[in-house]
Amino acid sequence: MDVVDVIERMGGFATRAALVRATSRAEVDRALAAGAVVRQGQGRYTLPTVDTAAALAHAMNGVLCLSSAALRHGWEVKVVPEKPHVLVPRNRNVPRRYREAVVLHSADLGPDDVAAQATSRELTLTQCLRLLPYDEALVIADSALRAGEHATLRRAAALVRGRGQANAARVTSTASDQAANAFESVARAICNDVPGLHVEPQLVISSPHCWARPDLVDRDRRLVVECDSYEWHGNRAGFRKDVRRYTLLAAEGWTVLRFTWEDVMFRPQWVREVLVRAISGDAQALVSARVVAAA
Structure with missing residues (x-):
């Protein structure tokens, strides 16, 4: 199986050991040298689209959000989005070349709502809990818990009111840090x-x-x-x-x-x-x- 396919199946991130086990050491090294995958921390690999998505959001004066923000924070997703989710301030005029390259969202953010060219961890979870289908939100919530974000998930769920509140409560009550992937x-x-x-x-x-x-x-x-x-x-x-x-x-x-x-x-x-x-x-x-x- 192709190294890129393996990373996509693993939710956008994979350890070197997992990639070598699924392919081979030589294939992983070739993919890394060719830029097909990039190293994100010690022994952890992702797709180059995670970095290019952040650069694109920056060029638009926006930030990554939803599943694209989750990837930016190192959390797994159900499906790596073909186009990054980018959030810009309300009433901002976005050139057509950018609109066609992203899934565009709009909202006004405060200084604490942005981190690492993406919505903050808390806001990312809040938006995912409210807006994503149950299975997609559960993948991200499980991954966030594996990363130790238990308090962040609780705060995010508490912020969801009205639309999406039932989905947020369901995801939070069924999320687990024991899920493997x-x-x-x-x-x-x-x-x-x-x-x-x-x-x-x-x-x-x-x-x-x-x-x-x-x-x-x-x-x-x-x-x-x-x-x-x-x-x-x-x-x-x-x-x-x-x-x-x-x-x-x-x-x-x-x-x-x-x-x-x-x-x-x-x-x-x-x-x-x-x-x-x-x-x-x-x-x-x-x-x-x-x-x-x-x-």
Whole structure:
């Protein structure tokens, strides 16, 4: 898989170790030398569009906002935007060449609302909670929590009033710093839309015969949801380990559902329908067990 594709699938950022595991050391070095990826801090890589977006916003006398601001702050996003989101003051006349290159937003900002050529961390989260769809906002909120922004997320949620308040409250109440990556966050967002399904990220399952830390777990239903992607399980040793883990979980009475990145990102309704069927079958099995026990 191409290095750029791997970074995009990982939410716009990736560690060197993850890139090497998904491709090779030589490919990562070539991509870095060619400028296809750029280093953002120790062992952390992103796409050059993150830097060029900030430069474009500066040229417009604006700042990055929404998912573009999230990337600027080092947070993962569901999808790296094709055009950067740029916010300019109200009533500013923006030349056509800039309007065509960005997704334009307008608002008046105070001095504390801007940081690193983007909306501040708090304002970025506030806008994402209010304006983005649930799954996109959850990816950013999870990533912000992994970066230690727990207090910032709470303050941002408290600032959302009126339009978007319900979405902000939902994202904040379901966000988790345990989510491993954007792929897993989107999968959890889909699970959260299934009535009766209550999954937790990275929950440890332990027994005398099995130890596992699946991506998503509904302990009461003994249901495991795994987010399978080549960049995480792309070698023979990893594949062998995963197969053994899934087999042991099944032997322990767990239902294991495995979804690919493509299905989670581009066929969410299909994923949801599979989850609904899975827990419906589980419910029927519970009813049958009660009938047998009563007899």
